[in-house]
Amino acid sequence: MTKEVRTRFAPSPTGTMHIGNLRTAIYTYLIAKKDNGKFVLRIEDTDQERLVEGATKIIYDTLKMFNLVHDEGPDVGGPYKPYIQSERKDTYLPYAKQLIEEGHAYYCFCSKERIDNLRTKAEENKVQFKYDRHCLNLTKEEITKKIENEPYVIRQLMPDTGELKYQDDVFGTLSFDNTILEDQVLIKSDGFPTYNFANVIDDHLMDITHIVRGSEYLSSTPKYIHLYNAFKWDVPTFVHLPLIVLEGGKKISKRTGDGIVSILINNGYLPEAILNALALLGWSHGDEKEFFTLDELIKEFGIKGISKSPSLFDEAKLRWINSEYIKNMTDEQFHTIVNERLKNVLTQKLDTKKIAKILHKRTEVLTDIENNVDFLNEVLEYDKELYFHKKMKCDYEVAVIVLPQVISIFEKLTSWDHDAIYQSLVNLANNLEYKNGKVMWPVRVALTGKSITPGGAIDIADILGKDITIKRLKDAMDKLEKN
RNA sequence: GGCCCCUUGGUCAAGUGGUUAAGACACCGCCCUUUCACGGCGGUAACAGGGGUUCAAGUCCCCUAGGGGUCACCA
Numbered sequence: 001m002t003k004e005v006r007t008r009f010a011p012s013p014t015g016t017m018h019i020g021n022l023r024t025a026i027y028t029y030l031i032a033k034k035d036n037g038k039f040v041l042r043i044e045d046t047d048q049e050r051l052v053e054g055a056t057k058i059i060y061d062t063l064k065m066f067n068l069v070h071d072e073g074p075d076v077g078g079p080y081k082p083y084i085q086s087e088r089k090d091t092y093l094p095y096a097k098q099l100i101e102e103g104h105a106y107y108c109f110c111s112k113e114r115i116d117n118l119r120t121k122a123e124e125n126k127v128q129f130k131y132d133r134h135c136l137n138l139t140k141e142e143i144t145k146k147i148e149n150e151p152y153v154i155r156q157l158m159p160d161t162g163e164l165k166y167q168d169d170v171f172g173t174l175s176f177d178n179t180i181l182e183d184q185v186l187i188k189s190d191g192f193p194t195y196n197f198a199n200v201i202d203d204h205l206m207d208i209t210h211i212v213r214g215s216e217y218l219s220s221t222p223k224y225i226h227l228y229n230a231f232k233w234d235v236p237t238f239v240h241l242p243l244i245v246l247e248g249g250k251k252i253s254k255r256t257g258d259g260i261v262s263i264l265i266n267n268g269y270l271p272e273a274i275l276n277a278l279a280l281l282g283w284s285h286g287d288e289k290e291f292f293t294l295d296e297l298i299k300e301f302g303i304k305g306i307s308k309s310p311s312l313f314d315e316a317k318l319r320w321i322n323s324e325y326i327k328n329m330t331d332e333q334f335h336t337i338v339n340e341r342l343k344n345v346l347t348q349k350l351d352t353k354k355i356a357k358i359l360h361k362r363t364e365v366l367t368d369i370e371n372n373v374d375f376l377n378e379v380l381e382y383d384k385e386l387y388f389h390k391k392m393k394c395d396y397e398v399a400v401i402v403l404p405q406v407i408s409i410f411e412k413l414t415s416w417d418h419d420a421i422y423q424s425l426v427n428l429a430n431n432l433e434y435k436n437g438k439v440m441w442p443v444r445v446a447l448t449g450k451s452i453t454p455g456g457a458i459d460i461a462d463i464l465g466k467d468i469t470i471k472r473l474k475d476a477m478d479k480l481e482k483n
Numbered sequence: 484g485g486c487c488c489c490u491u492g493g494u495c496a497a498g499u500g501g502u503u504a505a506g507a508c509a510c511c512g513c514c515c516u517u518u519c520a521c522g523g524c525g526g527u528a529a530c531a532g533g534g535g536u537u538c539a540a541g542u543c544c545c546c547u548a549g550g551g552g553u554c555a556c557c558a
Contacts, residue, residue, distance in 0.1 A: 010558090011558090012557080012558050014557095014558080044558065046557090046558080047556095047557055047558065049557090050557070050558080108556095112556075115555095115556085119555090126484065127484095127485095128484085128485055128486090128554075129554085130554095151556095153556055171487095171488070171489095174487070174488080175487090176486070176487070177486070180485070180486055180487095180554075182554080182555095184555085184556095185555080185556050186556095187556085188556040189556060190556075192556085194555090194556065194557085194558085195557070195558045196557095196558085199558085214552095215488070215489095215551090215552065216551095216552055216553070216558095217552095217553090217558090218487065218488065218552070218553080219486070219487050219488085219552070219553045219554075220553070220554090240488095242488095242489080242551095243551070243552075245550095245551080247494090277495095280495070280496090280507095281495070282495095284495085284496060284497070286497070286498095287497085287506090288497085288505085288506050288507080290495095290506085290507060290508095307489095307496080308488075308489060309488090309489050309490065309551095310488095310489070310550085310551060310552090311494090311495065311496090312494060312495080313494095313495095314493095314494045314495065314508070314509085316494080316508060316509055317494070317495065317507080317508045317509080318508095319508090320507085320508055320509085321508090327521080358520095360521090361520060361521040361522090362519070362520045362521075363520095364520095372519095389518085391518095392517075392518085422517095425517085429517095435517090436517055437516090437517045437518085438517090439517080440517030440518080441517065441518070443517085444517070444518065445518090448518095450518085450519095451518065451519085452518060452519045452520090453518065453519070454518095454519070454520075455518090455519090455520095456516090456517045456518065456519090457517055457518085458517075459517095
């Protein structure tokens with residue numbers, strides 16, 4: 001009987017979720033779910049100075065949006081509650097005291113100033129700073145006395161010889177020299193545990209079996225293992241994830257919005273597409289499949305497919321994945337989205353079904369929808385040079401011939417639908433002995449004032465309706481004649 | 484700087500001693516076409532460098548270089 005797999009996503013509520021956090025959440029979720037395990041959300045808010053209002057809500061909302069449903073957490077409860085570290089504040093001190101009694105930790109009364117001084121000196125001498133254990137050999141009496149009226153921290157006593165080897169499921173065997181380890185602080189002077197301490201205690205108390213986190217923790221893991229060993233606790237499985245970096249080695253930035261999940265969403269990316277793209281960033285299925293739903297990922301994901309090298313987040317690839325998801329929507333699904341997005345954009349009542357149809361294959365991100373149909377509301381100022389098109393054999397002169405005839409044909413058209421409009425213009429082209437495009441081009445320019453539009457002349461005339469179409473053609477003629 | 488990790492095309496990546504070194508995105512070209520897109524077809528482009536081991540090395544070992552991470556009373 002093997003233990004149930006339990007993983008935890010343990011963000012600190014500092015304000016934003018970026019793709020690195022999200023990807024960690026995804027992999028953490030998958031590792032639990034592929035073995036029918038539990039996925040736990042724990043909020044690591046031991047740094048009271050960095051708390052950000054509303055940050056926890058962002059975490060909940062993001063997980064929900066991506067369907068990463070946690071089995072236990074602050075909002076849903078669970079057998080290991082509470083799941084917010086600040087609410088667990090009292091659980092840590094007894095463990096620290098236990099370590100003190102067993103000789104693995106000690107009180108330290110050194111002031112911040114003294115430590116800073118030592119650090120500065122170490123830097124000047126270009127030597128690695130390590131706390132000098134000034135308080136290690138205080139007598140019991142001294143300690144009892146100081147504790148009454150001086151702030152203190154509790155430090156972990158690190159071994160200073162030997163090396164520590166550990167196994168990581170992604171990176172393999174890692175070994176570190178114990179001499180580099182500092183007597184790290186376990187309990188801060190405000191009474192809160194440090195992350196370094198709380199995470200070990202909580203992971204153990206919550207029976208976490210697989211610790212999934214970014215590779216930035218690779219070199220602090222030895223410290224945690226010494227803690228597990230001091231407590232004689234089982235060491236969990238470590239799964240360190242390669243970092244995600246941005247283009248040009250840029251850091252994920254709140255200011256530019258690069259890599260921030262909510263901004264990606266605002267920019268028109270679908271959660272399913274982001275999830276898919278992130279799943280593929282740092283993990284490979286091994287064959288050529290590249291589209292995965294969450295359920296498929298649960299089945300096919302595996303730690304063995306996680307790569308060790310950092311990967312660069314390429315928005316172009318996300319864009320492509322997003323466009324594939326959009327193309328795979330049914331007409332109804334896509335229309336619903338278009339309808340919703342254009343609701344407050346269109347200034348006149350137009351058939352959004354027809355609009356959705358011309359937009360569907362041309363939409364990579366949702367914001368393309370509103371960005372590509374600005375001409376529906378009105379024709380923006382344009383240059384008459386637009387009528388010139390070499391391949392269509394069209395220019396200003398042609399437009400002057402074509403447009404008046406189109407106007408009179410349209411005015412006589414009794415039925416206004418795609419086929420009727422198309423037929424009438426093709427007939428005109430035939431009569432003039434022009435190629436179709438030579439007629440279509442000036443019509444589209446006149447109707448939209450643009451050289452590039454979703455849909456062609458027919459589609460747009462159809463969508464605009466007879467009255468607007470004829471009005472725009474006349475306006476275009478006025479503009480041409482003013483020359 | 485010490486320590487740790489990483490290194491296949493511009494990007495994501497297959498690859499576990501014998502391959503013409505996959506595939507995808509991006510890019511370029513052609514076709515389709517009333518613009519653009521979609522779609523179809525094709526193309527450019529990689530094992531960081533140097534030593535070993537081996538009949539044989541992208542694959543194993545060592546060195547160098549480059550990149551990243553980490554060295555807090557942050558997480």
